[in-house]
Amino acid sequence: MQNEKHNIFIYGSGNMAWALASNFSRVGISLAGIAGRNTEAVKELCHRLVVEHCEDILTQSKEGDIVFLAVNDDALSELNESLSLPGRLVLHTSGSVDISAISAISEHIGVFYPMERLIKFQQISLKTSPLCIEVGSQDWDRIIYGLANAISDKVFRLSSLQRKHLHIAAVFVSNFTTYMLSAGNDLLKKYDLPETILDSLVKTTFEGLTTQNASFRQTGPAKRADINIIKEHINLLQKDFPELSDTYRILSESILNRYKSGQN
Amino acid sequence: MQNEKHNIFIYGSGNMAWALASNFSRVGISLAGIAGRNTEAVKELCHRLVVEHCEDILTQSKEGDIVFLAVNDDALSELNESLSLPGRLVLHTSGSVDISAISAISEHIGVFYPMERLIKFQQISLKTSPLCIEVGSQDWDRIIYGLANAISDKVFRLSSLQRKHLHIAAVFVSNFTTYMLSAGNDLLKKYDLPETILDSLVKTTFEGLTTQNASFRQTGPAKRADINIIKEHINLLQKDFPELSDTYRILSESILNRYKSGQN
Numbered sequence: 001m002q003n004e005k006h007n008i009f010i011y012g013s014g015n016m017a018w019a020l021a022s023n024f025s026r027v028g029i030s031l032a033g034i035a036g037r038n039t040e041a042v043k044e045l046c047h048r049l050v051v052e053h054c055e056d057i058l059t060q061s062k063e064g065d066i067v068f069l070a071v072n073d074d075a076l077s078e079l080n081e082s083l084s085l086p087g088r089l090v091l092h093t094s095g096s097v098d099i100s101a102i103s104a105i106s107e108h109i110g111v112f113y114p115m116e117r118l119i120k121f122q123q124i125s126l127k128t129s130p131l132c133i134e135v136g137s138q139d140w141d142r143i144i145y146g147l148a149n150a151i152s153d154k155v156f157r158l159s160s161l162q163r164k165h166l167h168i169a170a171v172f173v174s175n176f177t178t179y180m181l182s183a184g185n186d187l188l189k190k191y192d193l194p195e196t197i198l199d200s201l202v203k204t205t206f207e208g209l210t211t212q213n214a215s216f217r218q219t220g221p222a223k224r225a226d227i228n229i230i231k232e233h234i235n236l237l238q239k240d241f242p243e244l245s246d247t248y249r250i251l252s253e254s255i256l257n258r259y260k261s262g263q264n
Numbered sequence: 265m266q267n268e269k270h271n272i273f274i275y276g277s278g279n280m281a282w283a284l285a286s287n288f289s290r291v292g293i294s295l296a297g298i299a300g301r302n303t304e305a306v307k308e309l310c311h312r313l314v315v316e317h318c319e320d321i322l323t324q325s326k327e328g329d330i331v332f333l334a335v336n337d338d339a340l341s342e343l344n345e346s347l348s349l350p351g352r353l354v355l356h357t358s359g360s361v362d363i364s365a366i367s368a369i370s371e372h373i374g375v376f377y378p379m380e381r382l383i384k385f386q387q388i389s390l391k392t393s394p395l396c397i398e399v400g401s402q403d404w405d406r407i408i409y410g411l412a413n414a415i416s417d418k419v420f421r422l423s424s425l426q427r428k429h430l431h432i433a434a435v436f437v438s439n440f441t442t443y444m445l446s447a448g449n450d451l452l453k454k455y456d457l458p459e460t461i462l463d464s465l466v467k468t469t470f471e472g473l474t475t476q477n478a479s480f481r482q483t484g485p486a487k488r489a490d491i492n493i494i495k496e497h498i499n500l501l502q503k504d505f506p507e508l509s510d511t512y513r514i515l516s517e518s519i520l521n522r523y524k525s526g527q528n
Binding site: 096164172183193197204217 | 336337338360379380381392393394418420422425426428429430431432433434435436437438439440441442443444445446447448449451452454455456457458459460461462463464465466468469470473474475476478479481482483484485486487490492493496497500501507508510511512514515517518519521522
């Protein structure tokens with residue numbers, strides 16, 4: 001790390017800004033400043049992390065410095081129109097946005113995307129979290145890799161399209177699984193079933209479950225092509241939970257198709 | 265337990281027969297015999313559990329005995345037409361089938377449904393698994409409850425309809441979550457992404473996740489109503505994974521609807 005040559009700034013004050021700043025701090029990489037539109041949130045972040053509050057990121061950074069844009073996806077396109085940081089290395093931190101989305105801000109761009117559930121003010125180490133990087137020009141490759149490797153043991157170089165596909169996969173394995181449990185809870189509530197009755201099933205389902213072994217561990221009516229049960233479940237859901245009924249149908253069809261010829 | 269008065273038989277030789285027999289054995293309840301159509305599988309089960317192989321369940325059982333029908337749902341309706349066990353207490357073990365489905369077999373019927381992932385020849389204790397019972401006549405309530413309570417600390421009395429709703433909820437929280445991880449794996453493979461790249465996300469997602477807290481832990485594009493990302497993901501999936509594209513759309517719509525007014 002040539003930290004003395006490249007001052008590091010963060011633009012943003014949300015979960016991602018917190019995660020990056022606290023993880024850099026954890027490994028002894030000091031930040032030159034944090035900037036952002038939400039002045040109060042920026043001030044609080046700076047106060048907690050003992051970092052300078054940066055009012056104007058253009059005048060307070062110089063050429064050769066590094067600026068992380070830790071903002072949400074919509075804000076990136078606004079920044080690409082309003083922010084100009086020539087000569088700085090500018091990195092966005094989004095899983096879903098193309099590297100080119102920030103190309104008007106600087107001629108030196110990159111992506112720095114830690115794939116982790118980030119919650120502001122929680123001490124979440126990124127050491128074992130996948131950190132996906134992409135560089136716009138090879139000149140900066142070593143610097144970006146070094147920064148990533150300083151906070152994570154799992155650095156992956158992915159293209160923008162690969163990162164998008166990864167993000168989609170992440171939605172399935174994290175967001176949608178969480179939603180399946182909410183749906184289960186809704187059913188328990190609606191039909192006066194004990195609220196903890198599914199806890200042990202959830203626990204045994206998730207124990208040691210990974211993307212690699214999930215297919216071998218598939219069970220249930222659709223896996224065993226139990227069409228009568230599937231139809232009955234879809235009908236039972238129709239009245240009180242029409243959306244869950246559609247969800248049940250389409251997931252069962254997918255599972256039936258996947259396993260119909262006995263493959264995994 | 266009045267085990268000496270009521271001999272216990274199991275009809276079936278699959279996962280459920282194994283689970284019941286091995287769990288009764290674990291708590292010192294001995295079986296009088298195991299019967300079933302798959303003679304080889306029945307013999308192996310009997311051999312492993314040191315139980316008598318029962319060739320004809322009608323002649324080998326007597327009035328007042330207990331017979332568990334540990335067969336799949338379709339087989340239950342066949343048994344209801346072909347099997348006659350007057351005077352015996354006959355219990356089916358299905359999550360989805362009404363108690364009345366076995367009413368032609370005996371005038372004494374009930375349901376004994378352990379809600380657990382059961383795998384033949386694995387030693388899976390049902391001690392902490394929910395065990396759902398239903399009795400056709402109150403005369404047998406104490407006996408059924410006693411048998412259930414002997415192998416599980418979590419005995420619930422549920423009606424047939426409640427048990428069906430519980431089974432649907434179980435499909436969501438166990439079968440469909442498992443499928444979400446298979447889908448993630450398919451995406452990783454298709455787009456040449458490292459096969460372990462989602463492991464840490466899966467781990468942090470599932471840590472401490474229950475049906476009760478799932479709604480509070482919901483994150484992702486649909487939770488934050490990020491319509492642009494949702495549309496892009498649906499489009500990206502359309503070509504290679506049309507079914508996952510439909511799944512993504514319908515789940516995102518459900519999540520959007522659920523959280524649109526800010527409720528949990």
